[in-house]
Amino acid sequence: MDCLPNNSDNKTLKSLSSDRRLDSMDLKSNHTALVLADPAPLNRVSSGLLPYSGATFSQNLFLTVPTMKAGILDIRASNCLDSMESSSPPDKKSRDFNNDLESTDTDVAYRAWLLKYPSALASFDQITNPAKGKRIALFLDYDGTLSPIVDNPDCAFMSNDMRAAVKNVAEFFPTAIISGRSRDKVYEFVWLTELNYAGSHGMDIMGPVRQSFDDHSNCIRSTDNQGKEVNLFQPASEFLPMIDEVFNSLVNNTKDIRGAKVENNKFCVSVHYRNVDEKDWTVVAQRVHDVIRNYPRLRLTHGRKVLEVRPVINWDKGKAVTFLLESLGLSNCEDVLPIYVGDDQTDEDAFKRVYWFIQVLREGNCGYGILVSSVPKESNAFFSLKDPQEVMEFLKSLVVWKKTSTL
Ligand SMILES: O=P(O)(O)OC[C@H]1O[C@H](O[C@H]2O[C@H](CO)[C@@H](O)[C@H](O)[C@H]2O)[C@H](O)[C@@H](O)[C@@H]1O
Secondary structure, eight states: OOOOOSSTTOSOOOOOOHHHHHHHSOOOTTGGGOOOOOOSOTTTOOGGGOTTTTOEEOSSSBEEOOSSTHHHHTSOHHHHHHHHHHTOOOOHHHHHHHOHHHHHHHHHHHHHHHHHSOBTTTTHHHHHGGGTTSEEEEEEOOBTTTBOOOSSGGGOOOOHHHHHHHHHHHHHSOEEEEOSSOHHHHHHHHOOTTSEEEEGGGTEEEEEOOGGGTTSTTEEEEEOTTSOEEEEEOTTGGGHHHHHHHHHHHHHHHTTSTTOEEEEOSSSEEEEOTTSOGGGHHHHHHHHHHHHTTOTTEEEEEETTEEEEEEOBSOOHHHHHHHHHHHTTOTTOTTEEEEEEEOSTTHHHHHHHHHHHHHHHSTTOOOEEEEEOSSOOOOSOSEEESSHHHHHHHHHHHHHHHHHOOO
16 A cells, blocks of 8 residues: 655654552562563453463563463464454444444543543643653654554654654653654654654664663664764664564465555564454464464564564563663653653553652652543553544643743
């Protein structure tokens, strides 16, 4: 499917109850053991869909996977299909078209859900009051957060207004984008040099040079597009040849499925089924399953009408937040308040992490996760925004608040 940029300058173009927090966070005493997340939406997941419940963490970045290849094989294609369905609620347009009554019910359900996940716009003071005298660090997902979800992943452009809003907010707050896409690709969409970028679900981070990272394994010095020296952290670098191989196999194995699209995101691969007839979703699941059964060091996770193949390493968007905070010199500061805005399952790791970051290190403070969703779903976020349009309003409000704030 071809697409053209939607505008010329796309270059390529509660007081929340702490009880709820504790209920929803996976913050048991072993938080440092780092939970392997990526469940399907929490209220709909079937246990058979959690591929690595038997995995344990080794000291280093790699997960110890049960020796049986069945670690992955146990995700039967049929279970995978369940998860594809549960992680892909029908879009609002088709619901409205099919049944106005159902749409009304959905709106009622959404309003009820807002009681649990208040709008970050309506609760703006609740967010900014504790931020007075503190430095906000902003972390943004890309697809579904800064750009609307569209059928063709190559056409997920952000609007000029959104770009301007992100640029402005980055002038006032350290800002990073953490995406499932390859870092290069997300940069081509965003095209702003004022930000830090993490691609491949945080497995490819470019950040400012920090000498303390020189001894960090997987962290090297590099240069960015402007020739500036940067640190490049790629904890899954050894998986590159494997990911390329799997990408080619997946392309080959799915080429006869109408609408299926395989995307190489450098350290992970996305298999999109948004444009596949629902009756063929089982075929997609089966074909992906057939490929990754030969790769016990890869795992499968679910996003919005996408299956994602990624290395079995102890790293996710949440860890990327921690790494970036450290890169930005913000990890040991009493006065830092991280805010993470995202829409997808992989963002849940980051929602947990921004909460954990502050709560564990500094009693009384907290970071905020903001879920972008127009349908009710369980989340580790505290607040919500309905869609990228509301995300943009939120970013603009932060700038106005900062400009007018006396502290
Ligand atoms: O972490 P993100 O920046 O949210 O990236 C997650 C995936 O986003 C993209 O796919 C999603 O958006 C597409 C464009 O709107 C849509 O067509 C697709 O159905 C969604 O799943 C991206 O293409 C994937 O590679 C990312 O992993």
